[in-house]
Amino acid sequence: MRRRRGVLLLAAILASLATVPSQARTAGGPPGPDAAGQCGVVRSGDSPVGSAEVTLYRAGDEPGAEPQVLARTRSGPDGAFRLSYERPSDPAAVLYLFADAAPDPAERSAGRPGEAVRLAAVLGNGPALPQVVVNERTTVAAAYALARFADRHAIAGTNPGLRNAAAISHNLADVGTGEVARVLATPPNGSLTSTLAAFNTLADILAGCVEGRTCAALFALARQPGQPEVRDTFQAAVAIAHAPGRHAAELFALAAAAPRYQPSLPSAPDAWTLALRYSGNGHELDGPGNIAFDAEGNAWVANNYQFAADPRESVCGGRAVLKFTPTGEDAPGAPFRGGGLYGAGFGVTVDPKGHAWVGNFGFQGAGCELDQNRFNRSVSQFAGDGTALSPDTGWRGGGIVQPQGVVADRAGNVWIANCGGRSVTRIPDGRADQARAVATESLHKPFGVAVDPAGRAWVTGNGSDSDSVQVLAPDGTPERSVTGGGLRRPLGVATDSEGNAWVSNSGIVPLPCEGTTPADTAEAVTGVTAPHPGASVTLIRPEGSTPDGPFTNDGLFLPWGIAVDGDDTVWVANFGGHRLARLCGVRLSACPPGHRTGQPISPPDTGYTSDGLGRNTGIQIDPSGNVWLANNWQTVPLQTNPGGRELVVLIGAAAPVRPVAAGGPSRP
Structure with a gap:
């Protein structure tokens, strides 16, 4: 037909x-x-x-x-x-x-x-x-x-x-036919998530106005507070994309006026976000940990495990770094191997020269017969075309032990959080032969690392005996240790354009380093069906002070990764709950009128939910304003092969960020 x-x-x-x-x-x-x-x-x-x-x-x-x-x-x-x-x-x-x-x-x-x-x-x-x-x-x-x-x-x-x-845009609609595009229509999207139905329902919402029935109601509901009136259907669709949580149920009711497109949603969503899943060639993603963008907006992805479709099959550490085009396909020649890569964790970055750096944590599934201690003391370096620049053993200097967070600053220095070493490794100007360790004895289980506009490194400590954030001067000299402010099993950290640090507090997640195992992590999160009391976000001001308490809402379930967009609003990924949260940052002019710093922009009772999300770790914003998340673990993880299989991208949801911009986000 x-x-x-x-x-x-x-x-x-x-x-x-x-x-x-x-x-x-x-x-x-x-x-x-x-x-x-x-x-x-x-x-x-x-x-x-x-x-x-x-x-x-x-x-x-x-x-x-x-x-x-x-x-x-x-x-x-x-x-x-x-x-x-x-x-x-x-x-x-x-x-x-x-x-x-x-x-x-x-x-x-x-x-x-x-x-x-x-x-x-x-x-x-x-x-x-x-x-x-x-x-x-x-x-x-x-x-x-x-x-x-x-x-x-x-x-x-x-x-x-x-x-x-x-x-x-061509991943959503085929302009040659007016039908749903192949990416949206087929696995890992299609009938496997609700995004296809949400997309069609949004089209039905516009169709009611095209038919001449619902224009006035559509324009009134789509208009954002403090913004000019909406005057046409394209403006209405853009306004909904900017504020997807406003009037979600009322907008859904308009779709009944002209139901032209199927399948459609049977009930109103909590927000009108559109989340696409990318799986590359379908047999490479297994436990993606984090994402970094190069100057062209390509996504470099750290991958925990060797791919196996069966979660009962024991897998060893992943030996490839993945590189996806902005539209979700494998970049030419990708995935890339060599350079000592094994079992990458949360650490991946792209430096100002366009080189990708990946931390070799040594992840592997239960039952792998390899000795992971042979592989978890290095980082790997790749040229933009995927050529391995590090030796077959990786770069091993500077006291690297179970590396997690990795970030390159604007000067080309590479900072590495050593989860198993109570230290941070600094590689000046990307010269691995000059790497040195900065001891941080007060920092137990260093994990996330971010660089502020002044070039200082902020490092989270996940250990329960010392919930803290360490601040290091641009040359690596320790400046201060920050405690309090609601820090509780902190994981990710991100900085904004004004030098503030934002920290995601999981509340209960123990990292699998320094004697803790992935099975311990799994036990801690199994059965958690509601936001934990310790789940929150802490704001640390440039001089080290914090508000009286952290920021909380039900969009924060098991916060892990955190990112700041080009408007300084804050995005938080969760290791549970199939949701992410968006918070008002320090730039109040970019928030809905009346919002305060830390107040949720996403629906406070749910966050932005998606049945395409798994247990998310990394979250990053690309130069087009898309929010990328890593489906790191399965919802019910078998430790033989617990890895998730997709990246999830919320289309057009955030203010764009200039790529390779460590040191606080900036608009392109």
Whole structure:
């Protein structure tokens, strides 16, 4: 049936070419050597949208820049249109379509487009497709993927963030057919999570306005406090992406007005987030621990175990570092091996030279016959193309023992938290032969490490006998030890642009180092079905002081990883509860009106939940504003092979972060 509809659709487009006017080359004159054509159709579900003004734009190349109009025309009664334009010489240029129409079909047939209905589609960077479909699905895909680059009337931004965001939109909707894209439609997504149904329901919410029934209600519900009125469907979709937890149930009710897309949600979600799962080639991810982005927005991933699909099969330590493109595929040549890599943990970073560094913790499943103590005293270094730069034994100097957190600062120094050594290793300017250990006897089980704008390193200590954070000067000299403020089994740490440190307190998770085993960790979290009283986030100011108490809400279940986005808002991954939390940071202007520092922006009773999440450790923000999480362990982990199998990406949920920006986040 779908194939027959496609044939009829293409026939209708071809039949209309002789009658649909084209106002393409706005400068006039004969076609140039880079002339291109684009056929398409504007639809709502299976119904054509006629008399829509269709405009092809080239996105602005910096924030606030005016986009360039490449062509403009109007759709015929069957929704078909044809555009001719001069193709931009820049292969990275982002092209997109807006189709503007009145919500009342009678007004559309009279040729009076209005601003209430604006449908959108993002085109690819390659040759023009035989046809494009502009409908509610392509509009939701464009609005979410480009949420952080879209203002009220235009799309603009810098690369690689803008270019990557445009590509990511095609993981949600296929602009050639108007159907769900393959990535969203198939495992590990598809029917395995609720994201596909949520995506279709969002399209239905817009369809009610396209049909002329629900525009006023949609625009009122989508409008954010303190922001201008929403005036069209694309603006509404962008506003929902920015504040997915607002009016979730009321927005869900609007989908009933025009239920065009299936499958759809049977009930309202807690928030309108769209979470995609990536699994690479399907047989490489097994216990991803953390993520780091390079200058092009590619994701380097530390992987705990060798892959095995059966959790009952005993596995040894992973011997590859993974590298994913911004759209979730293996980068050319990846995964990469060698350099002494074995059983990587939470530690992965990319330095200013584009080199990836991975900490070899020595993770392996129960039953592996190898002696992990032979492998857990090094870090591995890789060039951007995956070439191993460290020897077969890894870099072993500087007292490295069971390394966990690894971060490179803006000067190129690499900092390593030695979970099994009560020390931090500093590699100056990435020169491994000069690595030295900084003793931190007060820091039991060093784990997370972050660098602030002044170049100081902040290191968490997870040991129950000394819940603390150690601050080290840029040269490695210990400055102070911070205790109190609610620190309780702390794990991740991140810094903001003003030099504050944010620490995630698991409350109960003991790290498997210095005599503690992964089985001990599993025992501590098994049976935890509600947020633990110690689960919280601690703010430490640059001079070392803390508020009277930590920040708590039910979005914080077993906090592990933590990240700060380009607006200084704080994102927290959980090792339980299938949720993540977003907190207001110190920059109150970036928070909803009336919010205070530490107050949840995500729903306080649930956080942002997703059935695509497992036990999450690492969380990072990419240059397109996507939030990446590592599904590190299975919900019920068998210690022979407990590893999770996916990365999870919340599309367009955060303010973009400049890649390779250790030292506090900064906007691209």
